[in-house]
Amino acid sequence: MGRSRKGRDISGWLIVDKPAGVTSNAVVNKVRWAFDAKKAGHAGTLDPEATGVLAIALGEATKTVPYITDALKAYRFTVRLGQATNTDDAEGQVIAESDARPTDEQITAALPGFTGDIMQVPPKFSAVKIDGERAYKLARDDEDFEIAARPLYVDELSFVSRPDADHVVLDMVCGKGGYVRSIARDLGEALGCHGHVLKLRRLWSGPFDAEDGITMDLIQEQAKSPDLDQYLKPLEEGLADLPELMCTPEGATRLRNGNPGMVLTSDVEYGDEAWASLDGKAVAVGVYKAGELHPSRVFNQ
Template sequence: MNDLPPTEQNPPLAEMPRGGDRRPPEARRQPRGGPRPDRPKKRDVSGWVILDKGVGMTSTHAVAVVKRAFNAKKAGHAGTLDPLASGILPIALGEATKTVPFVMDGRKAYLFSVTWGIETDTDDAEGRPVATSEARPERAAVEAALPNFVGSIEQVPPRFSAIKIAGERAYDLARDGEVVELQARLVQIDHLSVVEHTPERTVIAAECGKGTYVRALARDLGRMLGCYGHVSALRRTRVGPFVEADSCNVTALEAAGPDGNLPHLRPVETALDAIPSVAISRDMALRLMRGQPVILRGRDAPVEGKIFATCGGILVAVGDVERGELVPHRVFHLGGTAGGRQA
């Protein structure tokens, strides 16, 4: 029984924390072991970072690394790149996340290696063999087969893909041992060419549109040649307007720190290079930022189509022009740190 009067050293029982911690209240506010260091405050950073992702890293991890490197509040990527693959992974920070669909709809370029003689259940080197052959194709046979896969073609995606079936990812169903039947989809492949060839392996350059699976291409090419095949190496060299010359790697980002990384930040509107732009007045910009349409005047003003609007060189909105009126669909607030338009 506590018969002593309450004091700072002897607080009333009602004020004592569970566990009998008798430290004064101001001491109990600090965690044991001393105060924790303040975490860097997240910043409003907007722009595109063109990451050269290494083999073994997931796209989700890559986004987290870039977000931390810039101390950014918001980040996302424009098109998943498998852990097996390396190369261009555009990462949007802040307001640039609003332009992700424009990049994902852009053309992509790849360099990939097909190893002959084995088809796997994942259509790449991480899978289990499901068919084998002793046959190996000649270079001329590979080159003769490639035109069959150029143009608008139907392609059955790999069973281990992110496509949803009744709300479930195909790769989750496949890993659980379920039989996954995916429907063929129309994809666009613009270019295929042989870069290197040996009896065991062929390196191919490809340019294609959204939704094309290089793994499926290697699988189908191996079946056509009667020797089977799978992707054993894959590198993405371009996504929309972003190419290898624009890229940086994780090591450089982690070494530079948030302020030192700003030169790697490309303007938000870089993602919009495929559509025209129009300069508008401040009053028009204010209307667009409130979600209101504006009339575009002048001899050269567009009357139809998708455009983006700038005011004083700063991106304001993306929208559609209908009978000379710009209707905004995406409005931007670039008041924080943002990559500037580069000459």
């Protein structure tokens, strides 16, 4: 029999305003330690030098991670024009340079080509797997390889400001699996000047906003203290993009046992994914069919 994981049975979402210079996994580990939580995970990696929203799920909230991972996310980033790097960001080595500098109008005119349903090639320094190996490991070993283009939905890509001839600030809203570094690289190529990401900040992720994020310093200061619990958001916030169905006590009991449970009448259509609640607490996520929710995930709150 395996050993049970030590820690508190605590559930909810913690929104961290991640600083530059730390990995997403390091933040998760710090949060798990600070709350003495049994289980923790994040909903979407940020590069080490990126800042902004890192949504961390504790306990039962980890079951709602896919709904945040799949949600739209917004980024503000600065593109350094005139230089390409091997990592497509400022951490890499410059591999190409150009004296060409597009005008504001040329940049704005190029942005629609990167919106809607596009195909994007991830950076070679990324966690994409190539024949079972991480691309960044192959890149560090100077291996010659190609990464296939992947579909990406970009809801919005807009011009924010032009601090100087070498830099442009852009906002992007996109779906799951997008690489801002690839946008900067490909935009630079389209403009004939090269480009890479200089700064990157995630403004929001699904229902979670950077303005609501707490700092790593605060987490450290209040670690292992009950005061830290006040910053936890209910796990139900991770289900904000799904319709809510209220269930009866009898229906809740059946759902918790993994069986279809009766839910109250709603305008949800047959076959829609939804979540059931009792007294405001999530009971299960599943598929609605003829007055019942057929559960796919059950919450033990």
